[in-house]
Amino acid sequence: MRHLPYFCRGQVVRGFGRGSKQLGIPTANFPEQVVDNLPADISTGIYYGWASVGSGDVHKMVVSIGWNPYYKNTKKSMETHIMHTFKEDFYGEILNVAIVGYLRPEKNFDSLESLISAIQGDIEEAKKQLDLPEHLKVKEDNFFQVSKSKIMNGH
Ligand SMILES: Cc1cc2nc3c(=O)[nH]c(=O)nc-3n(C[C@H](O)[C@H](O)[C@H](O)COP(=O)(O)O)c2cc1C
Numbered sequence: 138m139r140h141l142p143y144f145c146r147g148q149v150v151r152g153f154g155r156g157s158k159q160l161g162i163p164t165a166n167f168p169e170q171v172v173d174n175l176p177a178d179i180s181t182g183i184y185y186g187w188a189s190v191g192s193g194d195v196h197k198m199v200v201s202i203g204w205n206p207y208y209k210n211t212k213k214s215m216e217t218h219i220m221h222t223f224k225e226d227f228y229g230e231i232l233n234v235a236i237v238g239y240l241r242p243e244k245n246f247d248s249l250e251s252l253i254s255a256i257q258g259d260i261e262e263a264k265k266q267l268d269l270p271e272h273l274k275v276k277e278d279n280f281f282q283v284s285k286s287k288i289m290n291g292h
């Protein structure tokens with residue numbers, strides 16, 4: 138993966154409302170434009186990395202890029218699950234994402250239960266990988282510092 142780490146930000150939009158929240162795994166979806174601008178050699182699949190909302194703290198995350206074969210989406214999506222409990226939804230806010238590693242290709246599953254347990258496995262693996270020094274350092278990247286600085290138009 139020549140393009141990793143890959144940094145991007147975008148506004149959080151509504152997804153298909155398939156109730157990933159009810160499954161306990163909400164995913165913050167990016168607009169089509171952000172998905173269309175991904176480099177051609179970032180293949181579809183499941184990745185892990187770091188994310189922050191607006192100027193908030195940086196947390197571990199997993200991200201799914203592709204067509205969600207279980208649901209047979211016709212539009213490519215990029216959805217981030219952040220390993221943090223937020224007090225409220227953050228639709229419309231800016232999500233900052235640094236993708237640092239690849240986990241697996243997207244798959245179809247026989248049941249919703251097997252999709253859920255695959256995602257839970259991804260989350261556990263991501264948490265472990267992100268503790269490696271080479272990945273921890275990306276958390277401190279200037280990309281996240283810039284998003285913390287106040288927007289100014291003073292003298
Ligand atoms: C870590 C992770 C792995 C995922 N893996 C798959 C997968 O292998 N196949 C699949 O069809 N969907 C996969 N998904 C996507 C879920 O199907 C998707 O999050 C769910 O459809 C919710 O979509 P919504 O945001 O439009 O409500 C994955 C999502 C996450 C966060």
Ligand SMILES: Nc1ncnc2c1ncn2[C@@H]1O[C@H](COP(=O)(O)OP(=O)(O)O)[C@@H](O)[C@H]1O
Binds near residue numbers: 155220
């Ligand atoms: N830990 C979290 N990770 C991602 N999104 C979260 C999290 N906690 C709350 N949310 C909120 O939940 C929304 C996603 O829920 P989801 O059920 O996937 O709906 P949608 O189909 O609209 O994407 C996000 O846009 C965000 O506002």
Ligand SMILES: [Mg+2]
Binds near residue numbers: 152153157165166216
């Ligand atoms: Mg979602």
